[in-house]
Amino acid sequence: MTRAGNPGSGSDWPEVLCAPVSNLPSHSRLRIALSGGMDSVLLLHIAARLYADAGWLSAVHVNHQLQTNAVHTEGFCRQLCERLGVPLDVRRVSVEGSxxxxxxxxxxxxxxxxxxxxxxxxxxxxxxxxxxMAHHGDDQAETVLFRLLRGTGVAGLGGMPSLRPLGNGLLYRPLLDFSREELQVWAMEKGIDWVDDPSNTDQRFDRNFLRQSIIPVLKTRWPSLVSRMAYTARACREHDELAGKLAELRFRQCANDQGALDVDALVELGTTEQKNLLHWWIRHHHHKPPTISNWPQVLADLLSAQPDREPELRGAGFAIRRYQRHLYLVPEQAPLPSGKPVLVPGQRQLWGQWRLTLTAAGNGETPAPEIRISTRAGGERLRPTPNGPSKSLKNWLQEKNIPPWERSRLPLLVEVTDGKEEVVGAGDLWLSGKYSGQAPASGWRIDVERECN
Incomplete structure (x- = not known):
């Protein structure tokens, strides 16, 4: 534990330090991410002074169970919050690769x-x-420099935003305009105790190497390094915001009603705008754009492939696929259930992103039919119009312009009668009149719901 001196009264904190914690984005409850280090402990003290009596302030401590002092740090956080009258939520986690x-x-x-x-x-x-969260200006400088050395674009050089969505709430960093030295001076003056993380001195880690060996040297040459890096980060975030606005405009010009991008419209854009639009599109769907060294070649493969080709760009949790002169962003899907489950009357059956239910539509006297769920195996036929000719399911799906990756996951509803099978439904694309409408001919209704991506 680091002891700064004699504890202060807590009633004379500098206004310049309290101001960013006083002027917060709109919220109903407030949590402090408490690591036990100097910066987060300082932030907790300020928040407790401002909001402890409000009844909606709490702290959360994540114990990674990695350091030799992890138990001691958790105990310190518990004692600190008890002394300040702030409820504490402790979460212990197991870290992969520890x-x-x-x-x-x-x-x-x-x-x-x-x-x-x-x-x-x-x-x-x-x-x-x-x-x-108590990230400060030195953390921002370290992040920008680390990303620069690792290789990044304008978005990465924008560093950590002061405000962003996180889960169902928001994350806010009110101390980014202060240097670590400034915060430590205030902490020392107030006599605040904190716990030092022993791993922070281990220079086998890249960030620690920058923090301990590189940034101090840079500061001796450029004393205003933190403010300079903050300026660079702000400028990069502004440029990234403008790039996002441009991409959104281009998306409106290039996208169809289903949100797919028209290849013919895309080829009218320059390579830089094409890349910018795809980056925005991927992030808009909450995925991370892949790191690619040769974007021009990737774009050429996607946009210039022959009509019979099906090029794709894979990323973590998604793929961009081309079909009939359009690009689709397809999220990664969990495997479909095995076997061919039978619909149980009144029970909702889950099938991938589909929800299927068989319910009685008449007086309940008609015995429940046997309706099985399956996927295409080849050779299936259906009768899309009453008394009309039957059609090959494969050809019918092609006529409907259903992309190949959707055809393979489409739930087929198969009625089994005396050992004979008849396709009576194909996802939400078609359902036989025997099981749909105000008065289904069978006396039973099948409801099909599809979750949106």
Whole structure:
């Protein structure tokens, strides 16, 4: 534990430090991310002074169970919150790769711990809740420099935003305009205690190497390094915001009613605008754009392929696929259930992103039919119009312009009677009159619902 001096009364905090914590975005409840380090402890003291009596302030401590002092730090946070009258939510997590103590190239244990921490925050935040994190100007400079050395674009050089959505709530960083030195001076003056993380001195980790060995040297040459880096980050965020606005305009020009991008409209744009639009499109669907060294070649493959080709761009949790002169962003889907389940009257059957229910539509005297759910196996036929000719399911789906990846997951509703099978439904595209309408001929109705992506 680091002891700063004699504890202060808590009634004479500098207004310049209290102002950003006093003027917060609209919220119904307030949480403080409490690590036990100097910056988060300082933030908790300020918030407790301003809001403890309001009844909607609490703190959350994530114990990664990685450091030798993890138990001590958790105990310190509990005692601190009890003394300040702030409820504390402690969450213990297991971090993947915690046995790897080597250098964190590509992320490693530090990245895994961060991901575990943010998953906790996403899980606990409810609508209207605001989570305060104590990142300061030195953290911002470190983030920008780290991303620059690792390789990034304008969005990455924008550093950490002061406000962003997180789970069902919002994350806010009120201390980004202060340097670590400024915060530590105030902490020392107020006699605040905190716990030092022993891993912060381990220079096998890239961020620690920057923090301990590089940034101090840069500050001796450029004393205003933190403010300079903050200016760069703000400028990059502004440019990224403008790029996003432009991409949104282009999306409106290039997208159809289903949100797919028209290839012919895309080829009218320059390569830079095409890349910018795809980046925005991917982020808009809450995915991370993939790191690609040769975007011009990827774009050429997507936009210039022959009509019989089906090129795609894969990313984490999604793929961009081309079909009939349009690009579709297709989220990764969980495997479909195995077997061919039978619809049970009155019970909703889950099938991928589909919800299917068989209910009685008459007086209940007609025995329930046997309706099985399956996917295409080949050779299926259906009769889309009453008394009309039957059609090959394969050809019918092609006529409907259903993309191939949707055809393979489409739930087919098959009526089984005396060992004979008849397709009576295909997802929400078609349902036989025997099981639809105001008075289904069978006396039973099938309801089909599809979740939106």
């Amino acid at each position: 046995g790897n103590a080597g250098r964190d190239a590509g992320g490693g244990i530090e990245e895994a711990a961060r991901n575990a921490r943010y998953r906790v925050f996403e899980q606990i935040l409810t609508p209207g809740e605001l989570l305060l």
